[in-house]
Amino acid sequence: MTPVQPVRGMQSLLGEDADRLAAVVAAFDRVRRLYGFRRVEVPTVEQTQVFARSIGETTDVVSKEMYSFEDRGGESITLRPEFTAGICRAYLSEGWQQYAPLKVATHGSAFRYERPQKGRFREFHQLDAEIIGAAEPQADVEILSFGYQLLQELGIAEGVTLELNTLGDPETRDAWRTALVDYFKAHRGELSEDSQTRLERNPLRILDSKDARDKAISADAPAIDEHLTGEAADFFAAVTAGLDAARVPWKRNAGLVRGLDYYRHTAFEFVTDRLGAQGTVIAGGRYDGLIEALGGPHTPAVGWAAGIERLGMMIDAPPAETASVAVIPLGERADAEAQRIVAGLRREGIATEIGYRGNMKKRLARANTSGAKYALILGDDELDRGQAQLKNLSTGEQRGVSLDLIADAIRQ
Structure with a gap:
């Protein structure tokens, strides 16, 4: 019988691969606490309209990439493709407005139906940090500082660049959008097919097209700085x-944009050349109009998301998790006593493994391979003396220790 295979684009991780993701999450949690961001949990599944309204029905994510289906009640629901929309929905439906300005952070799985490639999977894992209910530029500085300190904590800040732009206020954005539409219409025939479609729906997206034809035309497109209001310029x-x-x-990247109208002011990406084409490791911006799009009051907000897999690929391999001691019982009496010893050592905070099978030589070999510092050998002769043999697996030194003083002997 052929073994059952995983769903395409889903991954199962063991050892170093899993440890890398855990190391990224642990660093994120440490920095989150330093910045006073509260841990939050939101559902993996939301009503489809939550993402259709927030991400935009004409975007590729909503039109092509979401895992959406009808449940048994006939309601359209979707596996989350990102966290921000669900957090904003919860902000409204759970009464979190009372905590504004609210600083929250979370991590977990997200899902997008797209072609799997290096650093990109159909089930992937994200970090997410948001400040909701703060209109001040200081909130933008704090969210960006959080991202930068995370990269420092992971030891990869030197290989990553923060690219920054302003999208201005609504007045700025409307004037710039009009100028861009006029400019691109004059070059419609030279644009890629995708960008010709974007011209009608989402003209700002033409600016971040990867198509060489679009890049050449965008190079001379009107700049947002020509349309910035005084208020928007002061904010930036x-x-x-x-x-x-x-x-x-x-560094300034005047071509960095967000296509949806609810984005305001700051847009940013932390990018690297160490991951090939998938070079963005943290991305975000200010989305002052998003909660209004979800049916709430005007609520300023800013945040970012980061791919855990991508960050995990960049960090040094974390040290493997190993036990301090491997207990090797030999015989039925020793098996029973070993369970008592192992439980006691673990309660003392000493990571302990137990060798279940094989002769003495094989069990010692497995203890060595596991990375344990010590082997604790327990047989009938040792039990008769009220002792166990403690062997240093690095030096080979071995000595008898009292059964009541094993933890002290290991610590020494």
């Missing part, structure tokens, strides 16, 4: 000044 200046004060390095 406050963000960049705050980043400089916090010693977070950044």
Whole structure:
């Protein structure tokens, strides 16, 4: 019988691969606490309209990539493709407005139906950090500082660049959008087929097209700085000044955009050339109009998401998890006593394994392979003396220790 295979684009991880993801999450949790972001959990499944309204029905994510289906009640539900929409839905439906400004962070699985490739899977894992209910540029500085400190904590900040842009306020955005539409219409025939479609639905997206034809045309497109209101310019200046004060390095990328209308002011990506084409490791921005799109009141917010797999590929391999001691019982009496000893050592906070099978030589070999520092050998002769043999697996030194003093002997 042929073994059952995993669903395409889903992964099962063991050993170093799983440890890399765990190391990223652990670093995220440490930095989250430093910045005062509260841990939050949101459902893996939401009503489809939550994502259709927030991500945009004309985007590739909603039109092509979401795992959506009808449940038994006939309701359209979707496996989350990202976290922000679900957090904003919860902010409204769970009464979290009372905590504004609310700083929250979470991590977990997300799902998109797309072609699997290096660093990209159909089930993937994200980190997410949001500040909801804060209109001040200081919130943007804090969320960006959080991202930068995470990269430092992971030891990869040197290989990553923060690219930053402003999308302005609604007045700025409307004027810029009009100028872009006029410009691109004059070059419609030279645009890629995708960008000709975007021209009608989402013209800002043409600016981040990877098609060489679009890039050449976009190079001379109207710049947002030509349309910035004084208020928008001041906001961006406050963000960049705050980043400089916090010693977070950044560079301007005037072509960095977000196509949906609810995005405002700051847009950013932390990018690297160490992952090939999939070079963005953290991405986000200010989305002051999103909660309104979900039916709530005007609520300013800013946040980011990061791919755990991509970050995990960049960090040094974490040390393997190993036991301090491997207990090797020999005989039925020793088996029973070993269970008592193992339980006691674990309660003392000493990581312990037990060798279940094989002769003495094989059990010692497995103890060595496991990375344990010590082997604790227990047989009938040792039990008669009230002792066990403690062997240092690095030096080969072996000595008898009292059954009541094993934990002390290991610590020493």
